[in-house]
Amino acid sequence: MAQTVLEFREVVKRFGTVAAVDQVSFVIQSGEIFTLLGPSGCGKTTTLRLVAGLEEPDDGEILVNGIPVAAPRRNVFVAPDKRQMGMVFQSYAIWPHLNVFENVAFPLRVRRESAPAIKERVRNALETVGLAGLDDRGATALSGGQQQRVALARALVYAPSILLLDEPLSNLDAKLREQMRFEIRALQKKLQLTLLYVTHDQTEAMTLSDRIAVVNRGRFEQVGTPVEVYEKAATPFVAEFLGRTVLLEGSIISNHSGCWFELPNGAGRLLLEGQQWAGGLSARLFVRPEDIEILPFGEPSQHEVSATIEEVAYLGDRFEYSVSAGGKHFMLSAAKKNRYPAGSEVRLRFDPVRLNPRPVDHP
Numbered sequence: 001m002a003q004t005v006l007e008f009r010e011v012v013k014r015f016g017t018v019a020a021v022d023q024v025s026f027v028i029q030s031g032e033i034f035t036l037l038g039p040s041g042c043g044k045t046t047t048l049r050l051v052a053g054l055e056e057p058d059d060g061e062i063l064v065n066g067i068p069v070a071a072p073r074r075n076v077f078v079a080p081d082k083r084q085m086g087m088v089f090q091s092y093a094i095w096p097h098l099n100v101f102e103n104v105a106f107p108l109r110v111r112r113e114s115a116p117a118i119k120e121r122v123r124n125a126l127e128t129v130g131l132a133g134l135d136d137r138g139a140t141a142l143s144g145g146q147q148q149r150v151a152l153a154r155a156l157v158y159a160p161s162i163l164l165l166d167e168p169l170s171n172l173d174a175k176l177r178e179q180m181r182f183e184i185r186a187l188q189k190k191l192q193l194t195l196l197y198v199t200h201d202q203t204e205a206m207t208l209s210d211r212i213a214v215v216n217r218g219r220f221e222q223v224g225t226p227v228e229v230y231e232k233a234a235t236p237f238v239a240e241f242l243g244r245t246v247l248l249e250g251s252i253i254s255n256h257s258g259c260w261f262e263l264p265n266g267a268g269r270l271l272l273e274g275q276q277w278a279g280g281l282s283a284r285l286f287v288r289p290e291d292i293e294i295l296p297f298g299e300p301s302q303h304e305v306s307a308t309i310e311e312v313a314y315l316g317d318r319f320e321y322s323v324s325a326g327g328k329h330f331m332l333s334a335a336k337k338n339r340y341p342a343g344s345e346v347r348l349r350f351d352p353v354r355l356n357p358r359p360v361d362h363p
């Protein structure tokens with residue numbers, strides 16, 4: 001049975017006259033990935049800091065596992081080190097003067113754990129994130145992805161009831177970001193973690209989350225599954241913010257040649273490089289239109305599917321095409337060098353690095 005791990009009741013946090021968090025209420029269940037998605041300055045980091053106890057709310061109540069940790073009207077405030085929270089900050093902030101082991105051990109030392117306990121838990125955490133054996137390495141002598149893993153291990157080391165991740169992937173290049181996203185999801189599943197995740201990248205939110213809160217000026221405009229917020233936007237802001245994402249539905253095929261996302265209606269299949277999903281799953285794929293290229297009709301390669309141009313609009317500097325593929329309709333814009341008239345058959349080429357399916361039966 002899923003249990004409520006975190007609850008916000010009409011929480012308010014003001015900085016001067018600005019309400020960075022404005023009467024926000026929500027609930028997160030155990031094992032859920034809940035994402036705050038919204039533009040810069042909308043209050044995402046402040047919300048996380050309120051959960052961690054790094055900010056005190058001006059009003060409302062915050063409960064963790066049913067117990068109030070912040071309730072100003074009742075004079076309740078539990079200090080950060082008394083809350084079971086692991087946080088990975090926006091700039092993931094590992095300490096350059098400490099080696100990998102000491103970076104991860106830090107939260108345990110603060111909590112005055114015994115030396116043998118620290119040793120064992122740090123080892124476990126490093127193994128979990130795939131850094132076993134790098135204990136003595138200086139933190140700056142690591143790649144971006146490895147530093148990211150150290151920050152994750154540090155957040156995991158004392159088995160947090162909620163893992164708070166503030167744009168944890170924003171410092172990484174596109175390829176590594178995809179990989180880490182995949183690993184976070186695998187880790188979350190394996191350890192049954194509850195994640196409060198912050199991003200302003202809608203594709204990241206779509207592919208990672210069980211539920212998304214779209215945040216605007218300190219308020220939750222809508223909370224729902226990725227498909228709900230995408231297909232049933234509750235407000236114009238949500239529609240606008242999520243507008244430029246292409247949603248495809250299909251199924252996963254796994255065979256000797258690899259793992260594929262197959263579109264219905266014979267539109268073709270896309271190779272999911274380096275990914276392993278069980279075959280037969282229904283899945284959705286969220287892709288940015290700019291990661292899809294329109295190519296002339298021909299035999300599709302492993303990163304291409306067949307599509308039809310339905311309408312064309314000339315916008316001066318480019319064409320805007322209404323395209324259909326695998327039963328879905330969406331808009332793509334393209335440079336003027338090629339022109340595909342309405343009714344033409346084309347291929348769509350997908351950036352292989354951007355293919356992150358989300359199984360539909362995912363809990």
Ligand SMILES: Nc1ncnc2c1ncn2[C@@H]1O[C@H](COP(=O)(O)OP(=O)(O)OP(=O)(O)O)[C@@H](O)[C@H]1O
Nearest residue numbers: 015018020038039040041042043044045046047200
């Ligand atoms: N310590 C502070 N003092 C005053 N104002 C603050 C403070 N921290 C945040 N704010 C303001 O609160 C609002 C919300 O900030 P917050 O950092 O939560 O935004 P964010 O959604 O995380 O943005 P970003 O995507 O840029 O990280 C902003 O208007 C910000 O300027």
Ligand SMILES: [Mg+2]
Nearest residue numbers: 044045046090
């Ligand atoms: Mg922020």
